[in-house]
Amino acid sequence: MANGDGMDACLAEKTTETDLNPEILPNQSHSKESPSLELSIVMPCLNEADSLESCIKKAQTFLGTHVIAGEIIVADNGSTDGSQGIARRLGARVVDVEARGYGSALTGGFAAARGKYVIMGDADDSYDFSALLPFLAKLREGYDLVVGNRFKGSIKPGAMPVLHRYLGNPVLTALGRLFFRSPAGDFHCGLRGFSRAAVMKMDLRTKGMEFASEMILKATLLGMRITEVPTTLSPDGRKRPPHLRTWQDGWRHLRFMLLYSPRWLFLYPGALLMFVGLAIGLWLLPGPRTVGDVTLDVHTLLYAALAVFIGFQAIEFATFTKIFAITEGLLPEDQRLNKLFKYVNLERGLLVGGLITILGFASSLYALSDWGASSFGPMNPVKTLRVIIPAVLLIALGCQIVLSSFFLSVLGLRRK
Secondary structure, eight states, X not given: OOOOOTTSOOSOSSEEEOOSOOBSSSSOOOSSSOTXXXXXEEEEESSOTTTHHHXXXXXXXXXXXXXXXXXXXXXXSOXXXXXXXHHHHTTOEEEEEOSOSHHHXXXXXXXXXXXXXXXXXXXXXXXXXXXXXXXXXXXXXXXXXXXXXXXXXXXXXXSSOHXXXXXXXXXXXXXXXXXXXXXXXXXXXXXXXXXXXXXXXXXXXXXXXXXXXXXXXHHHHTTOOEEEEEEEEOOOOOSSXXXXXXXXXXXXXXHHHHHXXXXXXXXXXXXXXXXXXXXXXXXXXXXXXXXXXXXXXXXXXXXXXXXXXXXXXXXXXXXXXXXXXXXXXXXXXXXXXHHHTTTOOHHHHHHHHHHHHHHHHHHHHHHHHHHXXXXXXXXXHHHHHHHHHHHXXXXXXXXXXHHHHHHHHHHHHHHO
């Protein structure tokens, strides 16, 4: 499906129900909240005429066989192949979602769902909608999110491209588990179930294919109960190429995970860079160092100072991003950060930044006095730069801390 921008809000600009006779089973209420309706099966759809009928019939078989009060929702994203007519003819409920994208279509479908639980699945017939009982059983046990795992189940020949099976899915899933400590072992399985209350609490924002990752990450960050169900992936039943674009959508998933993890995007790289720069700088400060046939001197010291400064800025960005994301509801509250800000405030930031800046200026005055002792004539740059470089770094860091303290104080106004 067509993708939208990464972290923009993805509620459809205009989501309308175009079929007012949606019920699969009799005696169902038309109200938004239907206590008698247990399950909503949501299928995102964009030109799925080849496979949609099979998906709906399998879902109807599942509901009828197990006597489940449920509905089938086709969240249509602008199909031009008659998919909407197929869905209506079979008694499914069609919801038109104008905002384009996989995430947009699903969000529109979730907003229209009336069941206590929701199971979503692609309308390309790659998943068996007649075999949803394990998902519903886990939801009835109290799990908030039940994710299909194709690697624990089975992947039939031709169902998944080799690049996706052995590189894309494993790598992105491993990164998601590393960054967020998520229990999910298949981040991109399109078949999953959740309670309607849980998905509303997640407040999902993305429009494109990265919506699948956002759901798992949000559930993990919110401390929801997550489990997996072995799932079978079959070759899809459509005659046209899939909507998924390997490299572009893979990058969108990776970009989203990085943006959602300021620690891995900014904090850890920044801390490493700052540590390395500081270690090299202190090592070179007393004088030149020789490693083999190479002599390192003030030129390397200058780059070490730059590493410290860039690393410090990256750590600041991690803090800014985290606070902004929490303020905007993109990330849940972080109690460790709240405890930290009980001790770190504007006044203390100004004090620390001011002292570091003063120290930098004092070092600069020392270098100036040393220059004056030679009547402001020619100087030995190797000697002078050993004072000037640290002095400039201290001034830059001090001013950065002062400015950052004011900015953090502004961000904190809305949090308070």
